[in-house]
Amino acid sequence: MVDDHTGPAPELRSLLPDEWDSAYGTLLRAFGGPPEAEEERQLWRDLTEFGRFLAAWDGDRCVASAGAFSFRLTVPGGASVPAAGVTMVSVAATHRRRGLLTSMMRRQLDDIRSWGEPLAVLTASEPAIYGRFGYGAATFQLDAEIDTVRAGLTVPDGTDDVRLRYADPAEALDACEAVYARLVPGRPGMLARRPGWERLGLLDPESTRGGASALQCVVAERDGATVGYARFRVKPSWGPEGPNGQVTLSALEALDPAAGAALWRFLFDLDLTSSLLARGRPVDDAWQYLVRDVRRCRPALRDALYVRPVEVGAALAARTYRTPVDVVLEVEDAFCPWNEGRRRLSGDAKGATCEPTRDPADLALSARELGAAYLGGVSLTALAAAGRVRELRPGALAEATSAFGSDPAPWLPHGF
Numbered sequence: 001m002v003d004d005h006t007g008p009a010p011e012l013r014s015l016l017p018d019e020w021d022s023a024y025g026t027l028l029r030a031f032g033g034p035p036e037a038e039e040e041r042q043l044w045r046d047l048t049e050f051g052r053f054l055a056a057w058d059g060d061r062c063v064a065s066a067g068a069f070s071f072r073l074t075v076p077g078g079a080s081v082p083a084a085g086v087t088m089v090s091v092a093a094t095h096r097r098r099g100l101l102t103s104m105m106r107r108q109l110d111d112i113r114s115w116g117e118p119l120a121v122l123t124a125s126e127p128a129i130y131g132r133f134g135y136g137a138a139t140f141q142l143d144a145e146i147d148t149v150r151a152g153l154t155v156p157d158g159t160d161d162v163r164l165r166y167a168d169p170a171e172a173l174d175a176c177e178a179v180y181a182r183l184v185p186g187r188p189g190m191l192a193r194r195p196g197w198e199r200l201g202l203l204d205p206e207s208t209r210g211g212a213s214a215l216q217c218v219v220a221e222r223d224g225a226t227v228g229y230a231r232f233r234v235k236p237s238w239g240p241e242g243p244n245g246q247v248t249l250s251a252l253e254a255l256d257p258a259a260g261a262a263l264w265r266f267l268f269d270l271d272l273t274s275s276l277l278a279r280g281r282p283v284d285d286a287w288q289y290l291v292r293d294v295r296r297c298r299p300a301l302r303d304a305l306y307v308r309p310v311e312v313g314a315a316l317a318a319r320t321y322r323t324p325v326d327v328v329l330e331v332e333d334a335f336c337p338w339n340e341g342r343r344r345l346s347g348d349a350k351g352a353t354c355e356p357t358r359d360p361a362d363l364a365l366s367a368r369e370l371g372a373a374y375l376g377g378v379s380l381t382a383l384a385a386a387g388r389v390r391e392l393r394p395g396a397l398a399e400a401t402s403a404f405g406s407d408p409a410p411w412l413p414h415g416f
């Protein structure tokens with residue numbers, strides 16, 4: 001059937017449970033991918049929050065989709081803040097560039113505001129799509145292809161006290177989840193585990209292994225307590241010079257430096273392997289400082305989590321600030337005009353307020369830049385150097401840059 005582009009505008013409404021297959025089919029087709037394994041499809045079906053998932057219909061055909069998970073996101077200072085996790089965005093190729101994405105973003109941001117969630121977050125298939133809707137790239141991820149034969153690892157004292165044991169990934173899940181839960185408040189960008197999401201880390205359809213092993217898990221223990229874990233696959237390979245298998249890391253979490261080093265050493269030293277693919281890691285990940293030759297690790301940065309302040313005042317008051325700050329921000333936000341205008345942000349490491357004011361502005365920026373800087377991973381000074389933040393009172397930029405920053409670096413632990 002050929003679309004004539006002249007019919008009535010598609011109807012946008014909440015997805016009903018028995019319509020899920022249609023919407024998911026539209027999404028898969030928009031991504032151009034082959035059908036997913038049943039195990040993966042079932043997981044996304046189970047995680048779908050009906051009532052927070054929009055679909056557009058042209059007659060009985062689903063032509064667009066956009067969901068919003070109800071996440072809680074760690075922000076600087078450790079608070080767990082409601083954040084809508086925008087997901088499964090697609091528009092059928094027959095209906096693209098007619099404003100369907102724009103109408104879904106409009107409706108979705110209005111909904112998120114009405115639900116009282118101050119933030120919206122997403123990972124983008126293409127970075128160029130979401131800036132116009134006020135999303136700024138707030139976290140980055142470190143990808144590496146480590147030559148484990150030549151990179152050379154030096155471990156800290158105490159590493160030998162950590163005991164490693166293989167475990168069935170599903171059987172070890174509770175212990176691993178307890179480690180993850182302890183880490184969530186300590187790093188901005190991490191997502192508190194909602195029921196069901198623990199299954200994401202165990203997804204292991206054979207069709208996606210690409211010749212590698214099933215998912216393996218190693219648990220790190222000290223004095224009988226679990227202090228870390230790694231999940232990974234191994235792909236054996238043999239060349240004329242001998243074995244050169246590859247390890248692909250899928251998760252590694254550790255409660256202390258020695259536990260982390262023990263896990264990295266294990267992954268570096270796996271028999272018959274010579275490289276380790278570690279993707280989606282924090283930009284300040286410890287392995288970089290354990291190796292002697294970081295160039296042999298081919299580090300590369302990539303944009304990861306995009307943040308959109310849905311309610312600027314509530315979002316800025318929900319986090320704390322590394323150093324004392326008292327600045328008036330003039331925010332420009334054409335897509336969510338309720339955010340426009342001046343607000344005074346006053347805060348420190350204990351807490352903050354952010355209220356409308358008539359005082360003169362110290363810094364001018366758009367909602368997108370505020371989203372980029374929000375988790376402390378993108379410097380306001382760097383944005384100003386690109387002309388995207390304007391300093392109106394001398395000194396305000398340095399003050400705000402220092403206050404907004406975060407250690408450790410913000411990091412999104414998994415996609416959604």
Ligand SMILES: CC(=O)SCCNC(=O)CCNC(=O)[C@H](O)C(C)(C)COP(=O)(O)OP(=O)(O)OC[C@H]1O[C@@H](n2cnc3c(N)ncnc32)[C@H](O)[C@@H]1OP(=O)(O)O
Pocket residue numbers: 030031086087088089090091092095096097098099100101102103122123124125126128129132
């Ligand atoms: C969070 C996630 O789920 S990310 C996944 C996003 N989905 C995909 O990448 C799947 C494949 N792509 C698609 O489904 C669609 O092309 C979409 C969703 C990206 C865009 O949908 P459309 O309905 O065509 O977008 P719409 O017509 O509302 O475009 C709005 C504006 O964004 C621009 N735009 C749309 N897609 C893109 C893009 N990929 N890159 C750059 N700009 C884009 C349009 O040109 C338009 O600009 P204008 O207002 O200046 O004219």
